[in-house]
Amino acid sequence: MIxxxxxxxxxxxxxxxxxxxxxxxxxxxxxxxxxxxxxxSGQSDIGKLRAESDGSFKRAPSSFRNFISNDGKFxxxxxxxxxxxxxxxxxxxxxxxxxxRKLKGLEDFIPFSAVSPHMGAQGWPFKNADPSWEDADNDxxxxxxxxxKDLYLLADPxxxxxxxxxxxxxxxxxxxxxxxxxxxxxxxxxxxxxxxPADKAAIDIYPEAHxxxxxxxxxxxxxxxxxxxxKSGFAQSQSAYENAVYALFKSLDRIEEILKxxxxxxxxxxxxxxxxxxxxxxRFDPVYVGHFKCNLRDIRHGYPNINLWMRKLYWINDAxxxxxxxxxxxxxxxxxxxxxxxxxxS
Numbered sequence: 001m002i003x004x005x006x007x008x009x010x011x012x013x014x015x016x017x018x019x020x021x022x023x024x025x026x027x028x029x030x031x032x033x034x035x036x037x038x039x040x041s042g043q044s045d046i047g048k049l050r051a052e053s054d055g056s057f058k059r060a061p062s063s064f065r066n067f068i069s070n071d072g073k074f075x076x077x078x079x080x081x082x083x084x085x086x087x088x089x090x091x092x093x094x095x096x097x098x099x100x101r102k103l104k105g106l107e108d109f110i111p112f113s114a115v116s117p118h119m120g121a122q123g124w125p126f127k128n129a130d131p132s133w134e135d136a137d138n139d140x141x142x143x144x145x146x147x148x149k150d151l152y153l154l155a156d157p158x159x160x161x162x163x164x165x166x167x168x169x170x171x172x173x174x175x176x177x178x179x180x181x182x183x184x185x186x187x188x189x190x191x192x193x194x195x196x197p198a199d200k201a202a203i204d205i206y207p208e209a210h211x212x213x214x215x216x217x218x219x220x221x222x223x224x225x226x227x228x229x230x231k232s233g234f235a236q237s238q239s240a241y242e243n244a245v246y247a248l249f250k251s252l253d254r255i256e257e258i259l260k261x262x263x264x265x266x267x268x269x270x271x272x273x274x275x276x277x278x279x280x281x282x283r284f285d286p287v288y289v290g291h292f293k294c295n296l297r298d299i300r301h302g303y304p305n306i307n308l309w310m311r312k313l314y315w316i317n318d319a320x321x322x323x324x325x326x327x328x329x330x331x332x333x334x335x336x337x338x339x340x341x342x343x344x345x346s
Contacts, residue, residue, distance in 0.1 A: 043123075043159075043162050043163055044121065044122050044163050045121045051234070054237060055239065057230060057231045059227055060162060063159070064155070067183070067191070068187050078195050083177070084168075085169065086148060086166060087166040092280055096181045096185050096276060097181055097185055099319045100189065100319075102318070105200035113138070114135060115148060116129070117331045117332030122147045123149045126145060139151075141171060141174075142154070149163040154174065166184060185272055189205050190204075190206075207267075214272060224251040225255075229280060233294070248294060252303060252306065255277070256305045256306055257305075264309075270317075278313055283329055287330060
C-alpha cells in the first residue's frame with residue numbers, strides 16, 4: 001500500500017493559553033516587537049505540524065469561542081461597522097462561512113478579506129506579503145499587517161495555538177470573536193435575523209426539528225470525513241494512515257446510502273450538515289484523492305448519489321458555486337503542502 005508521510009514531531013501542540021490583554025495604546029508596538037523577536041514558526045509553519053506518538057494527526061481545538069448576541073460583549077450591528085471576516089476560499093473550514101454568509105444575505109454586514117493560498121513558514125499571508133496572488137487582499141483594518149498571525153498576536157500576545165482561518169473579527173474591540181467555523185456558521189444563521197430581510201431571516205440551516213439528527217451526522221462526518229482526509233494525508237505511520245483512510249471510505253459508503261433518492265442529508269431541507277459535507281466532497285477528487293492518498297475510490301465514479309447531490313448544490317444554489325474556486329483550491333494544497341511525501345508502505 002502507498003501512504004503519505006510527513007516529517008513532523010512526536011508531541012502535539014499545547015493548548016493555547018489565555019491571558020489579560022495589554023493596554024490598547026501599546027498593542028501595535030507590542031505585536032510588531034513580538035513578531036520580530038519571538039519565534040512562532042511552530043504555530044505558523046505547516047511543515048512543523050506535530051503528530052501523536054503513534055503517527056496520527058490530531059487537530060488542536062479552536063481557541064476563540066465567543067458568540068454574537070444583542071446583550072453580549074459582541075453585538076450585531078447594521079452596516080459594515082463592527083464585524084469583519086478573514087478567510088481563504090481554498091480551505092474547507094473557511095468556505096463553510098462564505099456559503100452561509102451568502103445564503104443569509106450578510107454581505108453588507110460582514111465584509112471580508114481574502115488571504116493568499118500560499119501558506120508558507122509565516123502562515124497565511126496578506127497581499128502585501130504575497131503580491132503574486134492577485135485575488136488576495138491587504139488587511140483594511142491593520143494595513144501594516146502581513147500575515148494572519150499578526151491578528152492573533154494582537155488579540156492575545158501570548159497566544160499559543162495555530163494561526164488558522166476563518167477569523168471573525170470585531171473592529172470596535174479590535175479582537176477575535178471566533179475562529180471555529182462550525183460556530184461561525186451558527187452565528188451567521190441567527191445573530192442578524194432581526195436586521196435582515198424576512199426572506200433571508202427565514203432561512204434556517206439549523207432547524208429545531210432536525211437538530212438532533214444534524215448533530216449526530218456532524219459528529220461522525222467531521223471525525224472521519226472533514227478531518228478524516230487530513231488524518232489520512234498527514235499520517236506519519238502506516239497504521240495511522242490505514243486507520244484514517246478506511247474509516248473515511250466507510251463513512252462515504254454510509255453517506256452514499258443516506259443520499260439515495262434525496263437532495264439533502266437531513267429531512268427535505270438544506271441544513272448545515274450539507275454545507276459542512278459539501279466543502280470536503282468538492283475538494284475530494286481534485287485534491288484529496290491524489291495529494292492525501294484518499295484513493296480507494298473517487299466521488300465522480302465511486303459515489304453516484306454523493307456526486308449528484310454535490311452537483312445539484314453547486315449548479316442550483318449560487319452560494320455554493322460562487323464560494324468554490326477550483327483553481328484556488330488546487331493552488332493552496334499543491335503549493336503550500338510540499339512537505340507531504342509519498343513513500344511505499346508495508
